[in-house]
Amino acid sequence: MFWKLAYNVFAVPAMFVGFHCAGCCIPKIREGIKGRKHVFVELADQLQRARDLEKTAWFHFTSVGEFEQAKPLIEAIYAETRIVLTFFSPSVASNAKSHPYADAAVYLPLDTPRNAEGLIRLIEPSLIVFSKFDIWPNLVWKASKHGIPIVVVAGTLHAGSRRLSGFARPFFRSVHRHIRVHCAISEADAARFQALCSSRHEIVVTGDTRYEQVYRRAAAVEPDAEFFFGQETLKRPILIAGSTYTEDEKVLLPAYQLLRKNTPDNYPHLILVPHEPTPERIKEICRHLKREQLVHLCFSELMPEVDLSAVDVLIVDTVGLLAKLYRLADIAFVGGSFRGSVHNVMEPAAMAKPVILGPTIQNAHEASLLVDRGGAKLVQTAQELADAITVWLDDADARTTAGDVGKQLIAENLGAVARTLAYLQAFV
Numbered sequence: 001m002f003w004k005l006a007y008n009v010f011a012v013p014a015m016f017v018g019f020h021c022a023g024c025c026i027p028k029i030r031e032g033i034k035g036r037k038h039v040f041v042e043l044a045d046q047l048q049r050a051r052d053l054e055k056t057a058w059f060h061f062t063s064v065g066e067f068e069q070a071k072p073l074i075e076a077i078y079a080e081t082r083i084v085l086t087f088f089s090p091s092v093a094s095n096a097k098s099h100p101y102a103d104a105a106v107y108l109p110l111d112t113p114r115n116a117e118g119l120i121r122l123i124e125p126s127l128i129v130f131s132k133f134d135i136w137p138n139l140v141w142k143a144s145k146h147g148i149p150i151v152v153v154a155g156t157l158h159a160g161s162r163r164l165s166g167f168a169r170p171f172f173r174s175v176h177r178h179i180r181v182h183c184a185i186s187e188a189d190a191a192r193f194q195a196l197c198s199s200r201h202e203i204v205v206t207g208d209t210r211y212e213q214v215y216r217r218a219a220a221v222e223p224d225a226e227f228f229f230g231q232e233t234l235k236r237p238i239l240i241a242g243s244t245y246t247e248d249e250k251v252l253l254p255a256y257q258l259l260r261k262n263t264p265d266n267y268p269h270l271i272l273v274p275h276e277p278t279p280e281r282i283k284e285i286c287r288h289l290k291r292e293q294l295v296h297l298c299f300s301e302l303m304p305e306v307d308l309s310a311v312d313v314l315i316v317d318t319v320g321l322l323a324k325l326y327r328l329a330d331i332a333f334v335g336g337s338f339r340g341s342v343h344n345v346m347e348p349a350a351m352a353k354p355v356i357l358g359p360t361i362q363n364a365h366e367a368s369l370l371v372d373r374g375g376a377k378l379v380q381t382a383q384e385l386a387d388a389i390t391v392w393l394d395d396a397d398a399r400t401t402a403g404d405v406g407k408q409l410i411a412e413n414l415g416a417v418a419r420t421l422a423y424l425q426a427f428v
Contacts, residue, residue: 003174007137012112019110031090036107043122046104047084055428056082058125060108062134063089065344067096069154069209070131072417073424074101081428084123088134091276108136116142127427130179132156137175144178149427153420154208155184157192158362164195172196183420186365204423207416208366210346215410217323218350227324228299230306237330237393239268242322243275243343244335248358249285251338253292254382259389260312268393269308271325273316275335275343282317289313326351330399331392333385334367336360342367349375349406354399356388366409375405 023030059074061067067087074083078101085096085105096105104123109115116138128143128150135152143150157163163172176182176196183206184190190203197203226232241252249272259267274281282298289296289312296313297306299321308314316325326332332348337358345367348355355376361367370376379385392399 003171004137004141007171008113012110012138016110028090032088032107035090035093036109039106039109040118040122043084043104043106043119046106047122050103051082053080053082055080055126056084056124057127057129057424057428058084058086058123059129059131060086060134060136060139061092061131062087064092064095065210066131066134066154067092068213068344070129071099071101072209072212073129073153073420074099076417076421077424077428081126084125086119108139111136111138113138113142120146120148127151127424129153129424135175135179140175140178149180150178151181151183151423151427152179152193153183153206153424154210154416155182155189155193156363156365157184157189157196158365159188159192160362161192164192169196177201181423183423185416189365202423204419206419206423207413209416209420210344211366211410211413212417214323214344214346214350215414217347218410221324221327221351223327225324225327227321227328229302229304230308231328233306233308234269234328235309236266237268238271238328239331239333239389240271240273240322240325240329240348241333242273242326242335242348244272244333245275245339246284247339248333248335248337249288251358251379251382251385252333253288253294255385255389256294256312257292258382258386262386263390263393266393268330268389269311270313271316271328272313273322273325277315277317277319282315285315289315323347326353329353331356331389333357345370345376346410350410352400352403352407354392354402355406356385366413369409370406373405373409375402375409 023033059070061070082103083101085102086108087096088108120142125148128148130152132154133156162168173196182193182203184193185208187205190205193203256270294312295310296315297311299316299318326348332353333356334343334345336343337360340360341363342357342361345355349370357376357378359380371378377388379388
């Protein structure tokens with residue numbers, strides 16, 4: 001009772017104020033606020049047109065990565081189960097709303113008791129599934145009150161999580177004790193979840209369902225496919241930088257200049273794929289490349305007759321191509337790792353590409369595995385990044401060995417979908 005009171009009296013109002021203040025200057029947050037204005041009306045309308053089935057599974061995820069983890073599970077139970085999706089970030093909104101295996105998809109409104117109760121009465125779920133870690137207390141407490149089972153899939157709780165700190169742990173125990181099953185991605189994550197639960201709670205290691213997703217995508221890409229005009233004119237090695245932020249580029253581009261200076265005859269072409277290629281971001285990147293005197297071209301500007309041999313940087317200003325583009329890489333750099341949380345390292349690994357990462361990877365268990373086994377290298381500075389690229393460019397056998405490590409890691413971790421489904425199907 002104490003923790004519910006504290007959360008609703010202090011935390012929820014603070015989130016409301018913080019969210020709206022941040023929305024004044026951050027367009028992405030402002031978009032999320034706008035998207036939540038008519039959530040209940042939108043949801044009621046979508047459910048009215050939804051399939052009339054006995055069971056309903058409600059999946060919640062925060063953003064794109066967590067949606068990827070939920071997708072194979074959603075597809076597997078869709079035929080006999082009505083599917084409702086809620087999400088937090090605007091970055092996944094369009095994907096979720098257009099997903100062919102969803103009966104309804106809306107933003108999750110602010111986690112108040114009233115909103116949680118309203119959602120449960122409207123959706124009438126047979127099961128609530130949280131993907132990875134985006135677990136909302138009032139929703140959990142209300143679902144438990146209504147006797148609705150809750151399952152966490154691809155559950156992750158890294159060693160530095162604030163949920164495990166002395167002050168926060170009792171609060172999160174009051175939440176996690178209402179979750180029926182925690183499906184963790186590793187033994188270490190399962191042990192950490194155990195610290196938030198009692199011995200009677202079911203905590204199982206089922207693995208990360210994203211492995212199947214990236215494996216299927218990699219298998220579907222033709223090895224010799226031509227992905228864009230002028231691809232055949234890229235004569236030097238190819239470095240693909242995926243899902244980058246400004247913080248990553250502040251290290252990446254100086255490293256690239258070092259490569260140009262030190263290996264003028266064989267420095268790589270750079271294919272730069274920003275995490276969110278908004279017009280403003282693309283202009284920012286182009287201005288920076290111009291100052292650096294780097295010959296660059298945007299993906300949208302490519303024409304059939306283009307010759308890319310003299311182009312240093314190809315900027316990918318559209319979405320949905322990164323997984324395929326990794327097939328072209330000699331080396332992959334994965335962004336987010338200089339900003340606070342690394343992005344998807346599985347995609348280049350599935351393509352058997354050696355991977356370079358910045359210092360922050362604790363959010364991704366698979367990134368740590370890749371580094372430990374030699375399929376990826378960690379760097380802290382532009383000089384270290386340039387040196388790591390040079391070493392691999394000079395040693396084709398070492399590149400192949402590192403790439404094989406990544407591909408083997410993906411293969412070893414297949415089967416998480418089937419293992420996780422065994423727990424979901426007990427409820428739907």
